[in-house]
Amino acid sequence: MISVSEAIQHIENYCKPNKTVQKSIQKVRNRILAEDVISPINMPPFKQSSMDGYAFRYSDTSVYTIVGEVQAGSATNFQLKEGEAVRIFTGARVPNDADTVVIQEHTSTDGKELTIEKLPKMYSNVRPLGEQIEIGAIALKKGILLNEAAIGFLAGLGITEVLVYKKPSVSILVTGNELKQVGEPLEEGQVYDSNSITLELALRQLGIKKVTIDKVEDTLKATKKAVQKHLKKSDIVLISGGISVGDYDFVKESLEANGVSEVFYKVNQKPGKPLWFGHKDQQIVFALPGNPASSLSCFYVYVLPILKAKLGHTNYHLPRIQAKASDSIKNIHGKTLFLKGSVIEGEATQLRGQASSMLKSFAVSNALLVVPEEVNTIEKGTEITCVKLS
């Protein structure tokens, strides 16, 4: 059995980005950019008016002759003589001969005669070519999170595709003959499977949609076969249950038989002690405890960092914050505790219902309160580390 910090160190050795792939900008929201993107154009691509008004060559004169109009989108380039101006609109191309735009609220007109009533500063309301970015400059740096603004910015530069990190495919194998799928009637001795949907939704939250769920019969033969099949199918295999000491737990043996190397088995933590982690070449395998709360807790602390790293995140752990314990917390187990908790305005409270089987408290918690194995008591009002869940 290893400590939580040893287990996390092992995990971090496998926190490496996936291969990259070219994707349409429509498909890359919330993904990490895997290249520096160079701007293929000047932005704006021409000297552009930022207001509705009149473009002219700056001088002290206040009266001009309007010789034409430039609508937004028009390619027209008026040649302006001294004392001439053009009507212009927001986003339109400012004629080469003009350098300043006066907003229409500061003018009056009489037929073709324009009077500037409040002279703006020279160059006002004109965006120089390449003001936002010049052709050949770095538009966005490798490693940035592609949110709507970043993608909109790329679209504005005419960029249609970018390089991102490939999403891993994941298999979820559910063991446990006592498990019924939701929608089926429950017989004596049976319970509903909640782990597969919980894990699937946690994966979807990370943008991972290639998820295969397989219910595996509790026999050595079936388990071996399922492991073999899903190692062929997915980058990451998550096995739910079947990893404790019972006679009917065949997972460990099936993994060994399929050449999956154990990195660690059993972590000195509560919940989630019988966690198994291994790999076969580049493929990652986790055997997660079957108890729903243990399974999800292990997912957040150990599985999620590997997934986020594969997606290109360098901050791949869930954020940890310090909060003040609203009450004292005992640790009689000598294990690291991950307690379903609620952090509100810097105060951390342990929720009722900490048993490994209970998802109810998880449903309303926004943090896991971490009590290290060597700490017997967190005193009320002292600081406690909290893993932020939302």
Added chain:
Amino acid sequence: MISVSEAIQHIENYCKPNKTVQKSIQKVRNRILAEDVISPINMPPFKQSSMDGYAFRYSDTSVYTIVGEVQAGSATNFQLKEGEAVRIFTGARVPNDADTVVIQEHTSTDGKELTIEKLPKMYSNVRPLGEQIEIGAIALKKGILLNEAAIGFLAGLGITEVLVYKKPSVSILVTGNELKQVGEPLEEGQVYDSNSITLELALRQLGIKKVTIDKVEDTLKATKKAVQKHLKKSDIVLISGGISVGDYDFVKESLEANGVSEVFYKVNQKPGKPLWFGHKDQQIVFALPGNPASSLSCFYVYVLPILKAKLGHTNYHLPRIQAKASDSIKNIHGKTLFLKGSVIEGEATQLRGQASSMLKSFAVSNALLVVPEEVNTIEKGTEITCVKLS
């Protein structure tokens, strides 16, 4: 022209939840529960072993006869006489006659003879029927965010569908003859449309997928027709551009002609002054400024709260935090400023490139720094309100 706080007050009058709809639990991730959910079963549904070991009726005796085995999922109920025990596994049904489970690590066996080497406390390792939740009790309360744990908990109770708030459908009308769609070649005087993808992705981030994008020609006739069409199609219509004072801005007239009542037009803010907000019965219409950064800024401050409220959120505004200004910030405009900024460890920094047209700074910002209209200077080191973006 109204102030930002007046505009937000108006917006809040329209922050009401949508109608409700019954949805499969597979489809409700990140949505708000619109009903109290009552548990249809006891959880666990039977007296359940939480460990692999042996079930027995508690006594001081340390030697028992093993009379059978209960696998997880089995309905078998052994009748135990004094001095008898059964082999049992995690998740399995504990016989009615037993009350305690000893873990197998604390026993030894010789054929049918079981010796308990370390006697547990009475009732150890047995989860009573209904321990997590009893039949008829409230499983989850109306208003909770349905994350993976909450949905997993519902699945564990055998619940397949819940009531949530209907997602609004949204139309995005893009005006501006100067705009080309990404992928097309750019001609002189033209720029690429970035608003439609930016808004579409911001909507998808909220889970809103019924989004229709329509490019509208800059004529009064086309604009009127488009407004009419999309008022029939969508709950919310977002119009990008065409709302300033230029001769070619037909949006305001088209909205009036279609019976959309103005709630406000023009807000004393930078960017985003020419924001228009109105409604036709229950339908909401925003005319957003055409400049990309103005458009997105208005989306976050005014559009997003209405959308989140429709989805059932009661905290519908983006979170606001206080941070220390890393440098002094001048406000020479007498307007409320929303500055693209970066908040790191409680320190707020204004980013370069604040022009209304510039998405680049938005792409790397994680907050909008808010300078109220009545404040001329935020001194370095003093507190500034920041709207958190991520």
